[in-house]
Amino acid sequence: MITVDRVSKTRSRTRILHDVTFEARPGRVTGFLGPNGAGKTSTLRILLGLDRPESGAALICGRPYRKLDRPLTTIGALLDGSGAHRARTARAHLRWVAASNGLPDSRADEVLEIVGLTGDARKRAGRFSLGMSRRLGLATALLGDPEVLVLDEPVNGLDPVGIRWMREFLRNSAAQGRTVLLSSHLMSELAEIADDVIVIDKGRIVARGSLAEVTGDHRTLEDAFFALTATEAVRPW
Amino acid sequence: MNVARAELRKLLTLPSLRLTALLTWAATLLLAYAYAYADRDAPLGDAALAPLGYTQAGFLVLGVLAAASEYEEGGQIHTTLLAMPRRLPLHVVKALTLGAVTLPVAAVTAATSTLPAGGATWTPAATAYLTLTTLLAAAVAGVVRRAVPAAILLLGLYFIVGPLLRARPGGIAAYLPDTAALDPPRGAAATVAWTAAALALAALTFHRRDA
Amino acid sequence: MVSRVRAELRKLLGLPTAWVGLVLGTLTAPAIVLLNAPYTRRAIAAGTLTDTSDLGLRDLGVGLIGPMVLGVIAVSSEYTSTSQHAPGARQLTATLTAVPDRLRLLVAKTAALVLVVAAQAAVAATATLGLTQVLHGDHVPAPAPARVAGAILYWTLTALLAYAITLITRNGIVPLTLLVINSTVVSVSYLLTKITDLASYLPDIVGAQMFIRDADFPVEIAPLTAGLVMTAWVAVLLAIGAVLFQRRDA
Numbered sequence: 001m002i003t004v005d006r007v008s009k010t011r012s013r014t015r016i017l018h019d020v021t022f023e024a025r026p027g028r029v030t031g032f033l034g035p036n037g038a039g040k041t042s043t044l045r046i047l048l049g050l051d052r053p054e055s056g057a058a059l060i061c062g063r064p065y066r067k068l069d070r071p072l073t074t075i076g077a078l079l080d081g082s083g084a085h086r087a088r089t090a091r092a093h094l095r096w097v098a099a100s101n102g103l104p105d106s107r108a109d110e111v112l113e114i115v116g117l118t119g120d121a122r123k124r125a126g127r128f129s130l131g132m133s134r135r136l137g138l139a140t141a142l143l144g145d146p147e148v149l150v151l152d153e154p155v156n157g158l159d160p161v162g163i164r165w166m167r168e169f170l171r172n173s174a175a176q177g178r179t180v181l182l183s184s185h186l187m188s189e190l191a192e193i194a195d196d197v198i199v200i201d202k203g204r205i206v207a208r209g210s211l212a213e214v215t216g217d218h219r220t221l222e223d224a225f226f227a228l229t230a231t232e233a234v235r236p237w
Numbered sequence: 238m239n240v241a242r243a244e245l246r247k248l249l250t251l252p253s254l255r256l257t258a259l260l261t262w263a264a265t266l267l268l269a270y271a272y273a274y275a276d277r278d279a280p281l282g283d284a285a286l287a288p289l290g291y292t293q294a295g296f297l298v299l300g301v302l303a304a305a306s307e308y309e310e311g312g313q314i315h316t317t318l319l320a321m322p323r324r325l326p327l328h329v330v331k332a333l334t335l336g337a338v339t340l341p342v343a344a345v346t347a348a349t350s351t352l353p354a355g356g357a358t359w360t361p362a363a364t365a366y367l368t369l370t371t372l373l374a375a376a377v378a379g380v381v382r383r384a385v386p387a388a389i390l391l392l393g394l395y396f397i398v399g400p401l402l403r404a405r406p407g408g409i410a411a412y413l414p415d416t417a418a419l420d421p422p423r424g425a426a427a428t429v430a431w432t433a434a435a436l437a438l439a440a441l442t443f444h445r446r447d448a
Numbered sequence: 449m450v451s452r453v454r455a456e457l458r459k460l461l462g463l464p465t466a467w468v469g470l471v472l473g474t475l476t477a478p479a480i481v482l483l484n485a486p487y488t489r490r491a492i493a494a495g496t497l498t499d500t501s502d503l504g505l506r507d508l509g510v511g512l513i514g515p516m517v518l519g520v521i522a523v524s525s526e527y528t529s530t531s532q533h534a535p536g537a538r539q540l541t542a543t544l545t546a547v548p549d550r551l552r553l554l555v556a557k558t559a560a561l562v563l564v565v566a567a568q569a570a571v572a573a574t575a576t577l578g579l580t581q582v583l584h585g586d587h588v589p590a591p592a593p594a595r596v597a598g599a600i601l602y603w604t605l606t607a608l609l610a611y612a613i614t615l616i617t618r619n620g621i622v623p624l625t626l627l628v629i630n631s632t633v634v635s636v637s638y639l640l641t642k643i644t645d646l647a648s649y650l651p652d653i654v655g656a657q658m659f660i661r662d663a664d665f666p667v668e669i670a671p672l673t674a675g676l677v678m679t680a681w682v683a684v685l686l687a688i689g690a691v692l693f694q695r696r697d698a
Contacts, residue, residue, distance in 0.1 A: 045447070045448075048315075048318075048319060049318065049319075049322045050315060050319075050447065050448040051447040051448065052447065066322040066324075068322065071319065071320065071322055072319070072320055077319050079315050080312060081310075081312040082311055082312075083312050083315050083319075084311050084316065085251065085306055085309060085311055085313045086310060086311050087252050087253060087306075088250050088251065092246070092250040093316075095246060096243045096244075096246035096247045096250070097243070097320050099239060099242040099243040099246055100239055100240060100242070100243030100244075100317075100320040100321050101239060101320055102239045126310075126311070140316060268636070268639070271636075271642070271643055272639070274642070274643045275639060275642035275643060291632075291636060294625050294628070294629045295625070297625075298621055301621070384620075385465060385521070385524060385528075385620045385621065386468070388625065389465070389468060389469075389517055389624065392625060392628040393472070393513055393628070396629055396631070397476070397628070397631070397632070400632055405484070405487065
């Protein structure tokens with residue numbers, strides 16, 4: 001369960017988030033949709049305790065990220081890049097992360113297997129392709145077998161096989177009762193996996209609800225998106 | 238405890254740190270040999286500590302690399318903060334583990350410099366000095382967040398500004414962080430104070446700043 | 449060729465760290481002359497300075513951090529990642545796409561560095577020596593043009609030395625550390641001259657003989673020979689760097 005409650009943030013005197021409020025519920029894939037620079041990543045970074053909100057709160061299972069004990073067992077996150085230092089091998093990277101949350105070393109090999117990187121365990125992260133870096137990032141997110149998954153543009157850099165694999169993986173995770181929140185600017189991709197959709201534009205939430213609700217009378221989610229983000233004056237609430 | 242284990246693993250699996258430690262020790266050995274030779278005709282200072290005056294640069298680099306590695310490409314700092322979101326305890330543990338990893342390297346390097354010149358009594362002080370210098374460098378690099386600019390800043394202060402200030406008459410030398418390298422009784426307090434101040438500043442920025 | 453050099457100049461001068469090198473290198477030496485003026489006056493009065501013609505030229509040495517930083521950063525900036533989130537994304541990729549001929553690229557890069565550092569050295573030397581004349585003109589002879597030229601050449605060659613070593617190591621920290629600790633008052637090279645006379649031919653020691661007379665150099669080398677020996681060092685290291693740069697994968 002993710003609760004974002006009236007989060008605002010100003011960066012270099014520009015307000016980048018205005019009272020952002022939404023929820024992501026267990027057992028559902030929630031898509032976080034918006035054009036480049038709309039505030040998706042900023043919102044996720046605040047949710048993950050990397051940045052501080054100016055006001056408001058972002059909670060994971062009722063607690064702010066920085067108050068979580070062994071956070072990786074509650075929430076796994078995939079941000080840009082692999083999150084690994086280029087000189088370290090994939091296994092060495094996963095092992096220090098495992099140690100930080102008191103997880104056994106064997107988890108490193110287990111998650112490498114899940115993302116299909118077993119053969120590259122001894123390779124240095126700097127030698128990974130973009131797609132492999134994303135898989136390593138996902139492996140890191142899965143270490144603690146968390147009940148909440150937060151992914152920023154998860155299909156970026158993945159090949160068609162990887163995209164299909166990711167889609168099925170996220171659907172299965174939700175089916176098992178996990179909370180899945182993913183940001184994307186790819187609407188057709190999102191329309192295929194999301195149960196709920198949140199649309200953000202210029203730092204404000206402009207629509208939220210189930211996929212059907214947000215799509216409304218429009219033919220596709222994409223049409224709805226353009227209708228929502230082009231006309232600022234007309235808001236759904 | 239988990240945090241300490243994770244930070245220890247991070248430091249021990251970074252190849253550049255091993256290489257820096259090895260090169261620093263080798264350079265100290267070479268200089269200790271050079272001083273042993275040179276001293277026969279013209280004394281150039283205390284041969285027990287003088288080589289460390291140069292090779293403390295290796296410890297500065299060690300601290301810089303350890304801290305800046307978090308902020309390099311790949312975005313490891315995100316992983317670190319997602320796994321260990323409590324920043325102040327994390328910062329304290331980081332300093333302690335870096336100190337623990339540096340201490341043996343500092344001890345071996347200090348002994349390499351002091352023992353051949355018959356200055357064994359200086360070994361503990363020199364070991365402590367080199368370890369603190371590493372922590373100070375790590376704190377500075379943690380604020381600067383990039384390795385090359387941090388190295389320029391520290392090397393410039395230690396090897397250009399420091400000697401220039403010291404060459405001037407007046408008591409300023411005792412307040413510089415590196416006076417203890419050549420004159421331990423005089424500069425020890427300054428080294429400790431500078432290191433503590435740098436660590437405090439780094440902790441504050443680490444705590445306040447967006448990652 | 450001109451456009452390539454201009455592109456490299458833009459790249460170099462667009463780096464914040466390069467400006468640190470420019471400012472440090474240009475201002476340190478004049479600042480030292482100013483700060484040390486009272487002590488220098490006393491030393492002249494007491495007659496402890498043996499050769500006053502060295503005075504301003506000697507002070508120039510502290511500014512060498514500028515050329516060192518510039519030489520290192522010209523190469524290392526190509527190898528650092530352009531984005532924190534894209535491992536392997538280096539400026540070098542873009543550079544080589546624009547100028548695929550690596551030898552031409554190096555020539556342009558070297559030319560840009562030489563232009564910047566020579567200009568910096570000329571400004572720093574003029575300021576330092578001019579200040580020395582203003583402050584101590586009664587006691588210090590006007591510096592011989594040949595020696596000033598030697599000092600400017602020394603700065604340029606030092607930058608090229610840093611540049612060549614960085615081409616070989618592909619890492620900025622190693623050459624920076626080596627060169628900066630070797631530019632301290634009692635340099636490592638100087639220490640080595642106490643062990644073997646051969647150390648007098650190390651680039652920094654031999655190069656200084658282009659423009660400094662009164663120092664306890666164990667082997668006296670004529671300024672012209674000194675310049676040639678230092679140039680040879682730089683040429684050899686640059687050649688090695690160029691060959692490696694040609695052969696290695698970007």
